[in-house]
Amino acid sequence: MPAAQPAPLTLVPPAAEPAPRTIVDIRNLTLTYQAADHPVYALSDVSLSISKGDFISLIGPSGCGKTTLMRVVADLEQPTSGEVTVNGMTPEQARLKRAYGYVFQAPALYPWRTVERNVMLPLEIMGLPKAERQQRAREQLELVGLAGFERKFPWQLSGGMQQRVSIARALAFAPDLLLMDEPFGALDEITRDHLNLQLTRLWLSTRKTCIFVTHSIAEAVFLSTRIVVMSPRPGRILDVIDCDRDLPRERTLDIRESPEFQRIAHRVRDGLMEGHSYDD
Amino acid sequence: MNRPNMAPPTMAPWPLVMLAAPLLPFATLDGTALYLPQIPAALALFALSVATILARRLPGSALGEALLLLAGVAAAYATPLVLLTQGHALAQAGGLWLSVAGTTLLLWRVLALLADVAGPVRLAGPALFGLALVMLWEILTRGFQVPTILLPPPSLVLTAFAANAADLWDDFRQTVLISVLRGYLIGCGAGFLVAILADRVPFLARGLLPLGNLASAVPVVGIAPIMVMWFGFDWQSKAAVIVVMTFFPMLINTLAGLQSAERIQLDLMRSYGAGYWRTLAMLRLPCALPFLFNGLKINSTLALIGAIVAEFFGTPVVGMGFRISTQVARMNLDVVWATIAVAALTGSLLYGALALAERHVTAWHPSFRKR
Numbered sequence A: 001m002p003a004a005q006p007a008p009l010t011l012v013p014p015a016a017e018p019a020p021r022t023i024v025d026i027r028n029l030t031l032t033y034q035a036a037d038h039p040v041y042a043l044s045d046v047s048l049s050i051s052k053g054d055f056i057s058l059i060g061p062s063g064c065g066k067t068t069l070m071r072v073v074a075d076l077e078q079p080t081s082g083e084v085t086v087n088g089m090t091p092e093q094a095r096l097k098r099a100y101g102y103v104f105q106a107p108a109l110y111p112w113r114t115v116e117r118n119v120m121l122p123l124e125i126m127g128l129p130k131a132e133r134q135q136r137a138r139e140q141l142e143l144v145g146l147a148g149f150e151r152k153f154p155w156q157l158s159g160g161m162q163q164r165v166s167i168a169r170a171l172a173f174a175p176d177l178l179l180m181d182e183p184f185g186a187l188d189e190i191t192r193d194h195l196n197l198q199l200t201r202l203w204l205s206t207r208k209t210c211i212f213v214t215h216s217i218a219e220a221v222f223l224s225t226r227i228v229v230m231s232p233r234p235g236r237i238l239d240v241i242d243c244d245r246d247l248p249r250e251r252t253l254d255i256r257e258s259p260e261f262q263r264i265a266h267r268v269r270d271g272l273m274e275g276h277s278y279d280d
Numbered sequence B: 001m002n003r004p005n006m007a008p009p010t011m012a013p014w015p016l017v018m019l020a021a022p023l024l025p026f027a028t029l030d031g032t033a034l035y036l037p038q039i040p041a042a043l044a045l046f047a048l049s050v051a052t053i054l055a056r057r058l059p060g061s062a063l064g065e066a067l068l069l070l071a072g073v074a075a076a077y078a079t080p081l082v083l084l085t086q087g088h089a090l091a092q093a094g095g096l097w098l099s100v101a102g103t104t105l106l107l108w109r110v111l112a113l114l115a116d117v118a119g120p121v122r123l124a125g126p127a128l129f130g131l132a133l134v135m136l137w138e139i140l141t142r143g144f145q146v147p148t149i150l151l152p153p154p155s156l157v158l159t160a161f162a163a164n165a166a167d168l169w170d171d172f173r174q175t176v177l178i179s180v181l182r183g184y185l186i187g188c189g190a191g192f193l194v195a196i197l198a199d200r201v202p203f204l205a206r207g208l209l210p211l212g213n214l215a216s217a218v219p220v221v222g223i224a225p226i227m228v229m230w231f232g233f234d235w236q237s238k239a240a241v242i243v244v245m246t247f248f249p250m251l252i253n254t255l256a257g258l259q260s261a262e263r264i265q266l267d268l269m270r271s272y273g274a275g276y277w278r279t280l281a282m283l284r285l286p287c288a289l290p291f292l293f294n295g296l297k298i299n300s301t302l303a304l305i306g307a308i309v310a311e312f313f314g315t316p317v318v319g320m321g322f323r324i325s326t327q328v329a330r331m332n333l334d335v336v337w338a339t340i341a342v343a344a345l346t347g348s349l350l351y352g353a354l355a356l357a358e359r360h361v362t363a364w365h366p367s368f369r370k371r
Helices: A066-073 A091-096 A115-126 A130-143 A159-172 A189-206 A217-223 A253-257 A259-274 B014-023 B040-054 B062-085 B094-116 B120-143 B154-163 B165-200 B202-217 B220-231 B235-258 B263-271 B276-311 B320-329 B333-361
Strands: A022-034 A039-051 A055-059 A081-086 A100-103 A177-181 A209-214 A226-231 A236-242 B027-029 B032-034
Touching (some): A022 A209, A066 A177, A115 A130, A189 A217, A209 A217, A226 A259, B014 B040, B040 B062, B040 B094, B094 B120, B154 B333, B263 B276, B276 B320
Parallel strands (some): A055 A209, A100 A177
């Protein structure tokens, strides 16, 4: 029986897991902009390092800069000071190399394109041949459970389905990094649970690095390997919680009843309290 | 609204005013008032109208009822024409006009019935409405002997149309196919291209938009003679007037359209590393399409007006504006009306074609989409 014998030699020694490669490195990031009468500190001295395969949730109240932080990573916003590297490049280089897929708060589908052609949009921009575009779009739509909806128009789909199309679109060109800005914020809880489950399966099977902005504590704990708790005015990081130690990688919805889950959720809530998020 | 399983709504009682018609004279002949029983043809047609009302339930379907009542309406509208050919005068024929009024109300019901019928028959409604207007125009102008200088009956306009078909075709070719088409294409094209430029160069937009307001306030009768002096009598001056009239509506609409793409959609293109031109082609122009069509539709009517007015101020001896101005001077109002009919038809067809193209191209837009 194998249990009684010494472990057979394997090619990769189990103890020596290779040091996780850093995908996103944020150092002393500050972003201020000038409002009508006073400067607004959207982000203040934020440092964060995200490794390959991580699922990072940014959680915090409105105005804590979590979306801004992600937009800086995506080169949709320019920092005032500090350094950001994505795959060892500047955010702009990374954007031009299409290193990330971005899922917005709204599906942002183009109403004049069918579902399939919406998913093909980034592929068209990359100049892939038509047959390959079509094949990849089909694959991605199947992955998010929308096979058979290729020829529909976005406005013929429900809100949850539209957001799944936008995820398929972000996955279509196979970026290593997936940035998601409250993608399920506008959906009802049942749809949201369902999509959370699909997303965690997707993440397990594709091994993408994900940054996920959310308002929901349960969602953050359920999905993440690490949770970054942020507080507003100025936007800063209060706490970084490691979920991977206590929760298994493969998760089902009932994990939310477990004491480990509750403990992490409690810690997130404590962090938010500490940042006086409930004061106003 | 589709109401397939509902019985057709009951008929309003108003068409029954025609039952009072026999009490009043139906025509006058050499100064004597004649009543219904004295004119066999009128009596027969009147009886037919009344019979269709009484028998309207017999066909058992909305379409059948509509067709039956339509026959009644046609009979009533035919009566004055028949009486006129028999030499009767109709100006004091109270009974006749009462029956025409009653059947016109009956036509209302026919149109309401047709509107509820599914399928291509629905399209017959608007056509019948237009036809009825023309018929009433014919009956009233001839029945009351309106001077043809004021308003010729449509039959006379049609005769003039046939008699002058060659001239009208030449006018159409000169005004529409040469002046309007070229002016419209140049004006709209320039407005579109300058809008794209102005969108990239903000100071250009800021400088041009006030000028656009100014240009839209300039009366066409003011610029037209100037353009004729600048560009001569032929199509060039007409095209120039059209360019002045259509340039700014197109510019303003295109600019508004280019700005209609949402922030989030633009961010998406940026996240794909798409540059200016690609974003323009794949996002901003499709977003602008409804606005572009708006501009094109407004301009299609403006262009025709511009060309016709400009032709008043000088043209080779051909063109719709030339025809109107010379035939008015000769009191040939039937030819003027025929020209007006050609212009109206052309304008409607242009507009209709654009509207159809818009429906096809922007079927995704909320104003057209069907689930």
